[in-house]
Amino acid sequence: MNLLDRILRSRLAAFGLVVLAVVVTTALLAPFIAPHDPAAQDILSRLLPPMARSEIGLHVLGTDALGRDLLSRLMVGARVSLLVGIAAVSVAALLGVSIGLIAGYEDRRFGRLLMGLADVQLAVPFLVLILAVIAVLGPSLLNLIVVLGAAHWVQYARVVRAETLALREREFVQAAQALGAHTLRILLRHLLPNLTSSIIVISSLLVARMILYEASLSFLGLGVPARIPTWGGMIADGRSYMGNAWWVAAIPGLAIFMTVVAINLVGDRLRDLLDPKLRHAEK
């Protein structure tokens, strides 16, 4: 039975997968299916409630304080959330897996040094460090992705190093060594394929966390520059009007919540299916 079927056998995971499919499709098609221009302001129709009409037509989720259509902004905002989530996880995986492989396979002293670095990073209040780095470098989409990614290599490096240490002693690796295979070949062709399930499991759950971090940082005004609509930024905008227009802040929050729940449900199922060992090894 293939993996997709096995994921779908859990009702919760199937629900998560459907929600995720909707979010991804919306994000991909956002410019074509958004009912209005997400940046078009209309001060006369500001803070309209859901299902209200203005001169340009129906606003299914209402409008924000500048009269911009919330549904359209939500759709475009999905792109940023997913892009940052996936890109930052890729950066983290690339860094963490490389470091973990080298630390586990090559040199014990180097390995211990790297794991020491990991402890340094874990001792630092993570959000403040990211905020400070972005304050120094300046907020931009690329900086956000690189900083979030660079801050999460530890999760991968620890697991990959531990598994590499064990795999290194196995016969197939020793056989490859005896045949004179190049180290790089052993790492990429013999070790990496045995690590994929752990990497997939860590990645799926990390994407959810990255989306939450992106939203938090954008909410604080230090994530994505304000001219790009993001879910976190929309909540920050709506915060000042909560008394009379609660939906402006509530709706983007629901979008984040649904997306993250969906990813977590699928990620949990993947973890149960792919890696029984990891089930209890949360942070």
Place this chain on the structure above:
Amino acid sequence: MLRYVTTRIAYAIAVILGVSVLVFLLVRLGGDPTSLFLPPESTAEEIARFRSRMGFDRPLIVQYLDFLSRAVQGDFGRSLRHQEPAMPLVLDRLPATLQLAGAALLLAVFLAVPTAIYAATRRDSIFDRASLLVTVVGQSFPTFWLGIMLILIFSEHLEWLPPSGRGSWAHLVMPAITLAAYSTALISRLLRASMLEVLQADYIRTARGKGLGERIVVLRHALRNAAIPAITVIGLQVGALLGGAVITEEIFAYPGMGRLAIQAIANRDFAVVQAFVVFMAVIVVSINLCVDIAYSVLDPRIRLK
């Protein structure tokens, strides 16, 4: 035992030294740190004078050693905004943050532990499934949004609780719930998982076979062993709660260290940021050290490894 403790302490000191390097390099990430400390309209002469006064024109290693020797004495320079030494500013805010993080930790433990025990003893019951779902949900909320929604409901509409500030216990309710949400879910999931594992052990069957009551088996025999991984996580959560307090304090305008740090970042007041990061690292590393040592007392196998 003594050897284990001294190695752990030496390691903790090394980690804090590592953090100091990180913090030192932080303001130099963009190249010359002068621009971070001076207003943009400064003249070239002012910049040059500031550079030599702060010693930014010296070799990097000399600058670091100087930074370190001051830092050890608690001197992180002066806050540009408050015109006061940075570290005392951070320490002034410590009681407020400790109160918030402490309330959140208590809340998380009191909610999570009974839920996890009850769910684990009735595996796959409706309660178990519901609590699992609630924990997934609890780990998926954006913290800041939860806080905003609480303000919307309990301050704007019901007018039960004050939306911001610090003073009475009522000021603490919503921030503590907001901050505790994620940790509650995490602790509950972990404790449930380790309880399930322990409940299948042979000695549990023996205890039941001896005719001990289920209550004693669960609370005395199972919980004690299942609690070990949970205690590590609770220890780690203290650091996470102190870090998470940054956002919670910002939403509720709660005058703690985190809000100070966010304001310092917004004002590019890097002396305060550096003092905050180092101080937090010292707390987190000390807690981890205590957990490690407590662990080795509880489980002698760990220190023999």
